[in-house]
Amino acid sequence: MNDDSMRCPTCRAVQSWSDTCRRCKTDLRLVRELAEEFEVARRLCLSSINQNRLRAALTNARRCVQLRQNPETLRLLAVCELLNQNWNSARSLLIQLTTDYICE
Numbered sequence: 001m002n003d004d005s006m007r008c009p010t011c012r013a014v015q016s017w018s019d020t021c022r023r024c025k026t027d028l029r030l031v032r033e034l035a036e037e038f039e040v041a042r043r044l045c046l047s048s049i050n051q052n053r054l055r056a057a058l059t060n061a062r063r064c065v066q067l068r069q070n071p072e073t074l075r076l077l078a079v080c081e082l083l084n085q086n087w088n089s090a091r092s093l094l095i096q097l098t099t100d101y102i103c104e
């Protein structure tokens with residue numbers, strides 16, 4: 001599965017993005033909207049880091065984790081917490097990463 005494809009949350013069929021699942025006809029519009037919202041937040045976070053807008057980066061990193069919690073987003077949030085000198089939050093995230101995901 002890549003960025004051009006998605007997995008139906010109902011039947012698990014992997015397919016290209018569309019409004020309905022090709023197999024079970026589940027309405028996938030909300031899934032697509034959340035994926036698009038995640039990508040916007042991720043890009044805003046990265047561009048904010050690049051522009052040294054660290055509070056904005058942190059806000060968008062938190063939104064990324066809300067929308068899709070996985071090792072990638074937790075690492076992004078940990079970096080943003082470090083950049084904002086939120087040491088305890090960054091430490092907690094790194095502990096969560098090592099215990100929940102065993103640092104991939």
Ligand SMILES: [Zn+2]
Pocket residue numbers: 008009010011012013021022023024025026
């Ligand atoms: Zn389906």
